[in-house]
Amino acid sequence: MSIKTPTQTLDNSLRRDVGAAKRDRGRAIVLLSGGLDSATALIWAQRVKKWDCRCLLFDYGQRHRREIRAARALARQAGCPVHVVRFRLPWGGSSLIDKKVSVPSHALAAIGHGPLPNTYVPARNTLFISFALSWADVIDAENIVIGANALDYSGYPDCRPTYFRAIQSAGRLGTRLGTEKKRPLRLWAPLLRLSKAEIIRKGLELNVPYELTWSCYRGGHRPCGTCDSCRLRAEGFRAVGRSDPAI
Numbered sequence: 001m002s003i004k005t006p007t008q009t010l011d012n013s014l015r016r017d018v019g020a021a022k023r024d025r026g027r028a029i030v031l032l033s034g035g036l037d038s039a040t041a042l043i044w045a046q047r048v049k050k051w052d053c054r055c056l057l058f059d060y061g062q063r064h065r066r067e068i069r070a071a072r073a074l075a076r077q078a079g080c081p082v083h084v085v086r087f088r089l090p091w092g093g094s095s096l097i098d099k100k101v102s103v104p105s106h107a108l109a110a111i112g113h114g115p116l117p118n119t120y121v122p123a124r125n126t127l128f129i130s131f132a133l134s135w136a137d138v139i140d141a142e143n144i145v146i147g148a149n150a151l152d153y154s155g156y157p158d159c160r161p162t163y164f165r166a167i168q169s170a171g172r173l174g175t176r177l178g179t180e181k182k183r184p185l186r187l188w189a190p191l192l193r194l195s196k197a198e199i200i201r202k203g204l205e206l207n208v209p210y211e212l213t214w215s216c217y218r219g220g221h222r223p224c225g226t227c228d229s230c231r232l233r234a235e236g237f238r239a240v241g242r243s244d245p246a247i
Helices: 010-023 036-048 066-078 124-139 161-173 176-180 196-205 228-239
Strands: 027-031 052-059 082-086 143-145 186-188
Touching (some): 036 066, 036 143, 052 124, 124 143, 124 176, 161 186
Parallel strands (some): 052 082, 143 186
């Protein structure tokens, strides 16, 4: 068992995947947040893997609805059916779902050093992937795609390769699709080991509509430019020598 998280670069993954696309056509559920990474993952699944994609969006009580509007716009432009799951975490635990907690503005800490930032939403990816597994079981979608990235975040535990290997195994063991099909369910995190600049570079090659995406944790009419997500995005576009089309 191996989770599809390339250890080289997306370059190698793209070359390999283009050759396999004709024999690997199928259905995929893409977890779409409206951000830069998930948008890139969607277009990768659609244009490289040639999958019939469905987009799964989450309204989970986040600080703002700007990212949900961005996700809907991305799915609409990609021509993908959308399902929105709505739920709340009544216990809070993150500045992204509790407006009483301030979103930090500071230089990013080195990965694996220091405590997790308060932007970490407890077990969020586990919740999201669980919903995707349930939908996949209903529509026989053998692929689940997530735009998670392990390099550009402060060591979120649910953005690590070991986590994805474990939850893929659980998904195969706990679903009809995983236990009865000859080709078991696969969880893909194609951007997991890429820097933000590498993600943007490949996204530009794939014509990802970055002008429709939203990354700022604070919402509003314009990105704040100071939260971790804004800083990472700005640094990524600066590294590839391009202006951010969403600003």
